[in-house]
Amino acid sequence: MAKGTLADQIRQQLGELSPAERRVGRVLLADYPAAGFETVAVVAERARVSAPTVLRFVGRFGFRGFPDFQSGLRAELEERSASPLSLYEAADRGASELEGDESLLHQGRRVFTAALAQTYDELPPHDLERAVELLSDPKRRITLTGGRFTAHLAQYLALHLMQLRDGVSVLSERTVERTAALTSWGRRDVLVVFDFRRYEPDKAALAELLHERGGRVVLFTDPWLSPAAAHSEVVLAAQVTTPSPYDSLVPTMAVIETVVAGLVRALGEEAHARLKEGERLARATGLLS
Template sequence: MPINTEIFARMGELSPAEKKVARALLSNYPTAGLESAASLAKAAGTSTPTVLRLVTRLGIGSYPDFQRRLREEISHTMLSPISRTEQAQLAHDSSAPLERAIAEKIALVQALSSSVPPSEFDRAVTALASRARQITVSGGYFTRYFAMLLASQLDQAVPNVEFVSEPFGHDISKMLRLGAGSIAVILDFRRYELVSKQAADLARRQGATVIVITDQELSPAVEFADIVLPVHVDGVPFDSVVGITVLVEALVEGVLHASGQRGLDRMKAWEESVHIARSYPSAIPLEALANDTEEIEEEG
């Protein structure tokens, strides 16, 4: 089994410090593992002994043995020159752009199964469905729209959910209310924003559980995260939001199922209490609409 696959499968067994090393490895695999143990520890924000403990947990005798296995993996997985040439030609094929775009987006969705450790996803769902005292959701310049979507949908399944637009501006009071039993969900994708790291730091110091949703290169905010959900976002000309959208929907669905009858009761109360003006249903005959208009004109 490749080392990254084993790390991914065993993420739930690792200590918080070991998870930091694992995330650093997975976000820059296999290059990160070819550096010294001290360099890997620095990149992960941990210590060299933590790196060595992770290697031992994987059943590998020493760090040199770990690097030897990495080099063997690289040798076995490198493509032949002809394969690389064929892939390059496919990448520059200008025909069928719609079909190619669809295939690329499908691949990004499928990549969720290899970028988001199931144990981390399950922990996020359990936390969000566990009657949290407060849940704040914040994002960056572009990701705020997905933060708003996540907050508005979660709010229909569980109580005490708040969207945070300006963590250190108008919404600072929401951040300062965070404490033990609270959850801060932070979305931060490349190009990373300082405010996201600061918000994660503040939430952690307040005693809240911090969930960071980020891309495969990992936001600096993960330094303060308890749970990290990485998404592949490669796209042209802009990073793709397909994976983010699917992950957000999967989280909401997971939370609704995990909250059971409580979630259903809340959704029912929400539907019965919130009234949104809708256009006329298509089933209403046009003549009826015309008659309504004539009556209004006569009354006028």
């Protein structure tokens, strides 16, 4: 199971660090991961601390020194850019370890159960609550977008949102329609982005655009974090471990369902009334029998 990025670990432990070490952490997070590949002297200068403070900082995260810390960063970057082909080859090399006498059914249950548990263990409650708050705010417009394998997740969440509230759309792939939508973005907009490793450049660009215009970004991503995370107010990371070479979206689907449950609770009777009216109109126009 992926343990999350070093950036995640640093964020989670900032409150436990000394003031000087906290400055080191903020310098690394401000330009992550590039800042981690600078020399100790450069990081120390930027953080206005001594070189030994930088070394103490990386030691707190289990590294034997700065070169070891940088090796961890490089390994993380390799995982971030993994493709189905590279994962397939890695799985093939480790096939004997994975299979043994374990049945496919048992392996699937073990792997997916562990991935779901770890996802929920590491999901920040504040981010989950903020996602529900943003998506249930009737003053905000919601736009959703996904990638090669995650566009259907964006559609899935959008369909739920459309049943529960007004002002929801999926960002068009057609250039003219997409450009028209981007032109109107502003402070009251929320962009929901699905972006997983082999990240798509347009997702970070869209998040940055809306962030610069004062809007809010909710990101669904993997433990290594899409580059769009730098411009996102809410980051909901899920495990992607699977018995196959393809990243799993099962934990992400569970997080989506949890967000929907929160939206139903937050919108209350308003959502109930909208669902009833939608049902009535669908029957009246022959969409439902």
